[in-house]
Amino acid sequence: MISSEAAEVHAAAPLVDLHCDSVLRWRYLRRDLSRRGSPSRLPGRAGLGHADLPRLRDGGVAVAVLGLPAPVTDAIAGPGVAEQLISAAHAAMATDGLTRILAAEEDPAHAKSRGELRVVFGIEGAHLVGFDLSVLASWRALGLRMVGPAHLVANVACQPSSRPSKADVPLSAYGRSLVEAIDAHGLVLDLAHMNRAGFVEALRLHRGPVLVSHTGVGSAHELWRNVTPEQARAVADRDGVIGIILFPAFLRAGLFGSVEDVVDHVKAAIGLVGVEHVAIGTDLDGGITLPAPMRDASDLPALTD
Numbered sequence: 001m002i003s004s005e006a007a008e009v010h011a012a013a014p015l016v017d018l019h020c021d022s023v024l025r026w027r028y029l030r031r032d033l034s035r036r037g038s039p040s041r042l043p044g045r046a047g048l049g050h051a052d053l054p055r056l057r058d059g060g061v062a063v064a065v066l067g068l069p070a071p072v073t074d075a076i077a078g079p080g081v082a083e084q085l086i087s088a089a090h091a092a093m094a095t096d097g098l099t100r101i102l103a104a105e106e107d108p109a110h111a112k113s114r115g116e117l118r119v120v121f122g123i124e125g126a127h128l129v130g131f132d133l134s135v136l137a138s139w140r141a142l143g144l145r146m147v148g149p150a151h152l153v154a155n156v157a158c159q160p161s162s163r164p165s166k167a168d169v170p171l172s173a174y175g176r177s178l179v180e181a182i183d184a185h186g187l188v189l190d191l192a193h194m195n196r197a198g199f200v201e202a203l204r205l206h207r208g209p210v211l212v213s214h215t216g217v218g219s220a221h222e223l224w225r226n227v228t229p230e231q232a233r234a235v236a237d238r239d240g241v242i243g244i245i246l247f248p249a250f251l252r253a254g255l256f257g258s259v260e261d262v263v264d265h266v267k268a269a270i271g272l273v274g275v276e277h278v279a280i281g282t283d284l285d286g287g288i289t290l291p292a293p294m295r296d297a298s299d300l301p302a303l304t305d
Contacts, residue, residue, distance in 0.1 A: 006305035014062035014109040015300065018243035018281035019122065019192070019214035021067045022051045025285060026088040027081075033092035034099075039295040050284040051297035053096045057117045059300035062108035064117065065146060065213065067286070069124035075156050079130040086121060086142050093119070101143040119143065122190060122213060125151030126158065126178055133181040140185055147182045148190030148213065149175055149202065158198040164224050167196040171205075179205045191235065192243075192281075196228075203234055210240040214281030216250040217242070220268035225250050229272050236273035243281025244269060246303075247288040258292045259303050 002010075025031040025048045036054040056064050066089055070081040093099045102108065102118035111118050121144045123129060129136065129147070136144065149157045149171075157175030159166040171179065179202045182189050189206040191199050192213045203210060212235055216226035227235075232242050244265045248257030251265055269278040284290075284297055293302055 002301050002305035007301060010060045010301040010304040013060070013304070014107075014112055015060050016063040016065075016108070016279065017056070017061050017284070018065050018211065018241075018279055019067050019124075019245075019286070020051055020056070020064045020282055020284045020297075021069060021286035022048075022056075022284060023066050023068060023085045023089055024048055025052070026092070027070070027085060032095065033089060034096035037296075039298065048285050048287075049296065050290065053092060053099045053117055055297040057098065057115065058298035059296075060112070060304075061117060061297065061300065062112040063102055064119050065122045065281075066119050067122050067124050067213075068128055069151055069286075070128055075127050075130045078125075078128040079132070079135055082123065082128040082135075082139070086139065086144075089119070089121070090142070102145075120145040122146035122148065122188075124148050124190075124193070125153075125155055126175065127151075127155040129178060131156075131174070133178065136181055136185045136187065140187065144187065146188040146190050146211075146213065147178075148192050148194075149178055150191075150193035150195070150198065152193065158202075159195040160193045161195050161224050162193070163195065169195060170197045171201050176201070176205060182206060183208050191231075196231075199231055200234075203238065210235055210238050211243065211279070212240075212281075213243045214245040214283045214286075215242060216245055216247075217265045217268045217272065219272060220265045221250070221252055223250060232269060232272045232277075236277040239277075241277050241279040242269050242273065243279040245288075246282045246284070246291055246294070247286075248291050249289070251291075255289050256292070259294065259305075261291055262303055
């Protein structure tokens with residue numbers, strides 16, 4: 001049980017989740033995001049059962065950035081996958097009736113007070129964009145607001161942080177063009193999953209808003225996946241934010257942990273860059289386990305507590 005004080009704070013706060021992978025439930029299981037699923041009986045369940053539109057609302061989320069990832073390396077097939085995911089999400093929003101794309105000047109707190117949810121899309125991996133960068137304009141009209149060049153595997157733009165031996169490899173010529181296109185279309189640059197050299201170069205090329213959507217903090221737990229203090233400060237210097245992930249394996253040693261591990265990273269990030277530059281990027285449905293006592297998105301008040 002959470003405290004009454006935490007429940008009140010959570011209910012009032014316009015919580016933004018910078019990275020939720022629930023569109024993968026449609027891609028792999030053909031599960032409609034408008035349908036409420038059942039939570040796991042046990043904390044720590046991995047897989048694709050953490051969130052849907054109703055349970056995001058149950059968890060007090062005001063805005064969710066729906067990630068558009070795909071385990072493809074083919075830059076020709078990637079755009080078709082992204083368009084399928086965007087179309088499926090729009091169909092789910094139409095069925096749901098209480099969810100829509102966040103408007104530019106809209107106050108998410110007002111939508112949440114009416115029991116509604118707002119979403120935008122965030123691309124995860126240049127292989128989803130492909131070589132025709134003009135698709136960014138059409139996808140922006142459909143709700144795309146954020147693009148991350150990197151994901152778990154190397155692509156035509158850059159190397160991921162998951163390959164430490166490639167930490168010093170810069171962006172490719174295409175990668176530089178992609179970052180410039182992200183900037184030109186007024187999109188947010190997401191530096192999650194980037195290798196060290198690509199991180200620095202992309203940050204230099206992109207003039208607009210930047211963030212790291214879902215990560216741990218190296219000063220709390222040193223790991224290839226977590227941002228270093230220097231990276232965190234570089235993002236904060238651009239008025240960006242660091243979104244803290246829920247995955248215990250990135251927050252501590254081991255697949256299982258507690259919300260206290262998340263809090264430890266939030267505190268570490270605040271110590272580095274200040275509270276105004278610290279956010280939450282859950283990675284729900286991203287193949288992660290959840291920290292106890294969380295079972296799904298509806299348990300997010302436990303983090304506030």
